Amino acid sequence: xxxxxxxxxxxxxxxxxxxxxxxxxxxxxxxxxxxxxxxxxxxxxxxxxxxxxxxxxxxxxxxxxxxxxxxxxxxxxxxxxxxxxxxxxxxxxxxxxxxxxxxxxxxxxxxxxxxxxxxxxxxxxxxxxxxxxxxxxxxxxxxxxxxxxxxxxxxxxxxxxxxxxxxxxxxxxxxx
Ligand code: AMP
Numbered sequence: 195x196x197x198x199x200x201x202x203x204x205x206x207x208x209x210x211x212x213x214x215x216x217x218x219x220x221x222x223x224x225x226x227x228x229x230x231x232x233x234x235x236x237x238x239x240x241x242x243x244x245x246x247x248x249x250x251x252x253x254x255x256x257x258x259x260x261x262x263x264x265x266x267x268x269x270x271x272x273x274x275x276x277x278x279x280x281x282x283x284x285x286x287x288x289x290x291x292x293x294x295x296x297x298x299x300x301x302x303x304x305x306x307x308x309x310x311x312x313x314x315x316x317x318x319x320x321x322x323x324x325x326x327x328x329x330x331x332x333x334x335x336x337x338x339x340x341x342x343x344x345x346x347x348x349x350x351x352x353x354x355x356x357x358x359x360x361x362x363x364x365x366x367x368x369x370x
């Protein structure tokens with residue numbers, strides 16, 4: 195996956211000192227890298243029964259939309275509080291400082307539907323854990339959580355696996 199790794203830009207000290215921001219906009223802007231990332235993420239699920247792809251706002255929408263198209267299934271947005279117009283289910287989750295809330299439409303998935311969760315990156319796993327819990331609360335069977343980037347030092351993968359959800363990642367970076 196060196197090709198994909200090279201397509202990701204690192205911005206040091208963004209959004210604050212000590213954070214190395216892994217910027218996938220360069221990967222998305224590279225036609226071969228974008229296609230390759232989507233193809234690699236869906237490869238284990240091609241031909242499997244999956245009804246929906248759920249993407250986490252905002253970069254998860256870009257990857258998740260492409261993955262849903264590739265798998266010929268529906269797309270479901272998981273958004274920050276107050277953005278979805280219909281009746282929602284919400285969950286609050288811990289950030290480094292304070293908490294945030296994310297929401298899903300109450301009828302976005304039906305009980306028993308098989309769903310793949312998508313975001314660009316897993317760090318501590320707090321965001322993805324909340325998203326999995328929202329989906330499971332609606333009765334979805336979350337068959338996988340897919341990310342282009344893993345930050346293994348932050349041990350997010352184990353949190354998702356502890357919820358019974360297999361994790362697929364393509365590229366790992368050291369540090370935060
Ligand atoms: P976490 O909840 O700690 O797993 O953080 C994951 C979310 O924060 C994802 O939506 C990422 O897009 C974003 N994020 C966290 N750390 C980084 C980083 N170093 N570079 C880019 N995005 C990040």
